[in-house]
Amino acid sequence: xxxxxxxxxxxxAGAQGPAVQKAMQMIVAxxxxxSAQGLVPIVSAQVAGVSYKNLxxxxxxxxxxxxxxxxxxRVPTFMNPAGMDLERWQExxxxxxxxxxxxxIIQALMTMGVALTCTCTPYLVGYAPRQGDHLAWSESxxxxxxxxxxxxxxxxxxxxxxxxxxxxxxxxxxxxxxSENRRATHVIEVHCPLCSEADYGALGYLVGKSVxxxxxxxxxxxxPPISSQTKGELRLEHLMAxxxxxxxxxxxxxxxxxxxxxxxxxxxxxxxxxxxISIADITEGYIALDSxxxxxxxxxxxxxxxxxxxxxxxxxxxxxKRVKATLWITTSRAVREVAEQRGLVARxxxxxxxxxxxxxxxxxxxxxxxxKAMATNSAKAAFYSPxxxxxxxxxxxxxxxxxxxxxxxxxGEDRNLKT
Amino acid sequence: MIRLRGRAIYRGKARGLALVSPVPIGxxxxxxxxxxxxxxVGHPLEGECIAGRVLVFPSGKGSTVGSYTLYRLAxxxxxxxxxxxxxxxxIVAVGAIMAGIPMVDLVDITQIHTGDIVEVDGEDxxxx
Numbered sequence: 379x380x381x382x383x384x385x386x387x388x389x390x391a392g393a394q395g396p397a398v399q400k401a402m403q404m405i406v407a408x409x410x411x412x413s414a415q416g417l418v419p420i421v422s423a424q425v426a427g428v429s430y431k432n433l434x435x436x437x438x439x440x441x442x443x444x445x446x447x448x449x450x451x452r453v454p455t456f457m458n459p460a461g462m463d464l465e466r467w468q469e470x471x472x473x474x475x476x477x478x479x480x481x482x483i484i485q486a487l488m489t490m491g492v493a494l495t496c497t498c499t500p501y502l503v504g505y506a507p508r509q510g511d512h513l514a515w516s517e518s519x520x521x522x523x524x525x526x527x528x529x530x531x532x533x534x535x536x537x538x539x540x541x542x543x544x545x546x547x548x549x550x551x552x553x554x555x556x557s558e559n560r561r562a563t564h565v566i567e568v569h570c571p572l573c574s575e576a577d578y579g580a581l582g583y584l585v586g587k588s589v590x591x592x593x594x595x596x597x598x599x600x601x602p603p604i605s606s607q608t609k610g611e612l613r614l615e616h617l618m619a620x621x622x623x624x625x626x627x628x629x630x631x632x633x634x635x636x637x638x639x640x641x642x643x644x645x646x647x648x649x650x651x652x653x654x655i656s657i658a659d660i661t662e663g664y665i666a667l668d669s670x671x672x673x674x675x676x677x678x679x680x681x682x683x684x685x686x687x688x689x690x691x692x693x694x695x696x697x698x699k700r701v702k703a704t705l706w707i708t709t710s711r712a713v714r715e716v717a718e719q720r721g722l723v724a725r726x727x728x729x730x731x732x733x734x735x736x737x738x739x740x741x742x743x744x745x746x747x748x749x750k751a752m753a754t755n756s757a758k759a760a761f762y763s764p765x766x767x768x769x770x771x772x773x774x775x776x777x778x779x780x781x782x783x784x785x786x787x788x789x790g791e792d793r794n795l796k797t
Numbered sequence: 798m799i800r801l802r803g804r805a806i807y808r809g810k811a812r813g814l815a816l817v818s819p820v821p822i823g824x825x826x827x828x829x830x831x832x833x834x835x836x837x838v839g840h841p842l843e844g845e846c847i848a849g850r851v852l853v854f855p856s857g858k859g860s861t862v863g864s865y866t867l868y869r870l871a872x873x874x875x876x877x878x879x880x881x882x883x884x885x886x887x888i889v890a891v892g893a894i895m896a897g898i899p900m901v902d903l904v905d906i907t908q909i910h911t912g913d914i915v916e917v918d919g920e921d922x923x924x925x
Contacts, residue, residue, distance in 0.1 A: 400894065407894060410804065433862060434869075436868055536864065536887050536888065538895065
């Protein structure tokens with residue numbers, strides 16, 4: 379039997395108005411469906427389902443009605459990327475009608491008090507949770523990062539349920555809010571060295587496919603010894619790519635890495651033997667994600683949103699050159715601002731590239747822009763693009779993608795074995 | 798007459814002809830939000846209209862944005878009169894609450910057949 383506090387019961391009975399009542403009805407229904415013992419107060423919420431491309435008029439109308447009913451968030455709450463750069467949408471080739479509807483969605487969310495972050499990497503721009511914090515986040519790669527790398531606790535909420543959690547300040551205490559469910563379900567032994575973010579993405583694609591919604595525990599056996607101080611060669615971007623890929627090809631919301639992530643020592647229960655998956659080669663991941671395209675007219679980096687380090691790398695590779703393909707680097711507003719102050723945006727845009735904020739190729743209406751062949755360094759984007767954007771793509775490292783943008787064709791080592 | 802008791806996900810009273818699907822329904826891309834017709838290619842209910850029916854299916858599937866499809870259906874008067882699931886999940890449950898559609902789960906749905914007259918009242922269901 380689920381226990382609700384007096385305040386929670388009052389919310390459910392409508393004592394705080396119809397908007398809160400509706401939100402509480404959703405949270406309580408989810409708690410019942412997933413057999414939660416009760417609700418847990420959350421520290422923050424992150425709301426996916428911001429792009430008009432995904433929400434359509436149905437979502438837009440609901441958000442406007444909820445806002446008009448008086449729905450207001452009571453914890454820090456931030457938006458996932460929208461379907462366009464909110465300021466430079468014309469440069470992206472977005473239709474005015476799309477832009478108008480997108481602005482209405484943003485307005486409704488802002489009326490509710492949701493912060494205009496428009497990013498899948500809130501943890502990079504001042505909203506990093508602490509270990510043990512309970513959250514209601516919904517963007518799958520952000521949920522993975524918060525759980526795995528930061529040790530916070532969030533299920534993969536739906537967009538509406540994350541908003542309901544923000545409005546009530548609570549979520550249902552099941553799944554990854556419960557310590558026991560944070561233990562590993564599979565051990566993944568990786569015997570090959572991994573170099574680029576694309577390598578980690580290819581690995582993540584393979585692991586997500588085989589563990590589904592399990593909790594993988596990684597041992598990187600071919601990497602240089604990793605100490606928890608230096609984290610070896612493992613970069614932030616590698617962790618982001620790994621988690622995003624597993625959350626796309628599977629439903630992985632939490633992973634552990636031996637000697638690196640905060641709950642790794644807890645993850646292996648003293649009792650019980652876990653299935654071991656041994657990976658000696660990630661070529662299969664590349665085969666699945668990389669299509670044998672030669673000419674490239676669109677290159678997209680920034681899924682998850684680019685870090686400052688990646689923008690710096692791209693700027694250096696583009697220095698004094700000129701792109702032949704359309705190049706988008708998508709990031710959060712906050713990171714773009716810093717990149718602008720450091721002159722990185724000017725260097726990239728002098729080479730003909732574009733640094734857009736607030737959006738990414740997964741949620742922008744890319745299918746309406748007439749591109750024929752894309753290159754990306756994101757396994758998640760490569761996985762979704764054929765479905766969401768009707769685009770086949772080349773999948774490789776940031777360096778390979780920048781080369782493709784400069785030459786208008788894919789070059790370099792060809793890992794693709796598709797015939 | 799058969800009486801069934803389930804768990805109320807969204808309490809309400811409704812009455813209508815049953816429309817039963819033996820397989821899950823995904824609302825985003827699976828049901829036309831303006832007409833209430835099932836448009837998923839190859840779905841057993843493809844071409845059927847869910848408006849005003851007591852819609853019976855094992856469980857939801859697909860994108861969480863599907864919750865909004867249920868809301869839209871209610872807005873344009875094409876929502877089902879009630880929803881009965883074997884086992885509810887987040888997408889349909891949240892959608893039913895948004896849209897104010899009475900919904901019950903944990904029901905043996907093999908007891909209900911397309912065309913039966915079904916009445917839903919809270920967690921109680923009467924068939925026939």
